[in-house]
Amino acid sequence: MRYFYIAIGILSLGMFSSVYISPEHFPYVGLIPFFIPVVWLLNLLLLCIAILSWRKSAFIPLIVLLIGYRFVAITFQLNPKIESTEPTIDVLSYNAHLFDYKRRVTGGPFDPNVFKWIQDHPAGVKVFQEFYNDETSSSRNALKILGDDMGLEYSYQVIDGNPEKRSYGLAIFSKYPILNEGKIFDNQKSNGAIFADILVNQDTIRIYNSHLESMKIDSDLLENIEGVRDNYRQTLGKLHRGSLTRSRQLKVLVEHIRFSPHPVILLGDLNEVPYSYTYFKLSESLVNAFEEAGRGFGFTYNRILFFLRIDHIFSSPELKAVDFKTHREVDYSDHYPVSASFNFE
Template sequence: MAGTFKEIRKKVWLILNILVVLWLLLGVLCLRVPPYEFWPAGFVAFSLPGALVLNFLFLIYWLWKRSWYVFLPLAVIGLGWNYYGRLVAVNWEKELPQGAKTLQVLSFNVHIFNAYEKIVKGVPEVSEEMVDWVATHPADVFCLQEFYSRVNSTEFNNFNRIGKRYNRHVFASTYKSDRIVSDVGVVIFSKYPIIRGNTIYFANTSKRSANRAAWVDLNVNGDTVRVYAVHMQSMSIKAEDIENTYSAIGDEASFKKESRNLARRLRMGFKARAMQVQQLLEHVQASPYPVIVTGDFNDIPFSYTYSQLLKEMNNSFEVAGTGIGTTYNGVLPFLRIDNQFYSKGLEAYDFTTHYDMPLSDHFPISATYVIKPKGEE
């Protein structure tokens, strides 16, 4: 009798493992579906990390049971290793080639340098510690989203404090805020000369939106590299939205209302970013130079947006980073929504998430790239 129950339990676990594998396959397929054509695909893809973790737990379980069923989750891990690489990066430190031409790029959503609350109160202030951290960082290029600079102000003029004071070249894609006269938007600072630059205004946002992309062509000691700073549509989920949903558990009507609100916000974001990434990639594909695409993409690695970018370029964290690489400094844990991608002609040799700078709702990220000599691309 005990043997019968043991066999039944084993078969139940096998069926559950098969269901997880089917979940994984469905999620991978949904990564290819534009959410603006079929929005439920965005939610299925969003759930992929859960399936990947469960499959790994099944591997441990079957190993513990010393069952030949271990080959099922093992085969999934082998065939889907690239997807596990999106979840956790494992890379050894690489030495730069002798005499290599390098370019270090910092990307950081600076959260208006924490001026939001002060602007509302009519007393504009910025986090001087954050400004100084950026200004003194050794990177060659800074790609800053939600940049803020107060016009006609010495104290809050961050174009001067980060750029002019350190003889950096600058390209700004900003708009004037309504509440006080200030510049807000996406800005690129560079120690190398900027040959040209422009803005990509997303078709589904206004020109007064912070969601946009700026690009510049840089003269890096005779080589031209195109760098993009991108800020895509926000998830628009606030801490109170999460808290309200959790607190509504037990109250069916309230929980349904709050969960529908979260789902609606996620759905709108999936659709908006899927359209924005198509517009961005059209521009990237037309570049005559190697490109680095940085920014706050507001989408996790298991999304249509990320997958489309990965089809065209390499992800710097996956190639040269280590660990989970969380970049969102908020109530939702383990989110990597800030990224750097790069094309042929470049190679990432180092990637760092700067947890030592926790003053924004995003952590800064930086990567060092080697510019390959022509003929080795």
């Protein structure tokens, strides 16, 4: 029995270490982290069995659980609610699904309440992925509705379409002056990364809005056992190709952040769960707002794979997160918005 415990322990540690290996260097390593919660729970079960059986081998899963404790912290948090006495920088990130998710799913009319919710949210900085703008329609002119009408400055990077008619891309809206802006990369489809330097009082903060390569998984095909059985190979292939592309995009993004002359806040749909190379690579220099101020699981995906947290907010260490929320009451997209509040330390 002890050899079984040792084998599971070695396997678990190998899987834990996979988050430090780029998918560019080891084929399919990007798929391994999806199983990390399973092996962590397996070790917890083995520990309980060993303790109840008075087995000396209980120390093996115990050591594994202690080494893998970080995976608990990035999965579930019980941070106390902090009432900040200092002014905060409030930010919001939303993969808006072209502001048209409900119509696409139900076939009903466009719901303008999505714009009202965004307008009413108090965040001073709001960033959007899969942002859609229609200059020919007063009800779908998002730049006017969310920017001009609200007195906000904005930076909009068109990925596809005609900016004078209909287009979509990435957008940053700010109640603070925008001093500088730029594009980091885009793949001419729906993904990319942009930045904007904003002036907050006398300080400049660099805001990153990033939408890394999508998983491109049709979750509707995975709603039942038959769908999983028929599509698992195709799904694994998409996960592998997606993780490989994201690791290449991440390299460009991390290098850009490294040379930022200002503290940064990185927001966006990274299409990566916390048990991933991308998440751990960003955590080397940035702090995740959910870990610092979140509560619960913070799942952000509004589809059958509801247990995914793929929308993230990171910041430089000198920016202290005092609040983090996943707005699960807002169902205008296949993603839930996430928001955070920061103090300067």
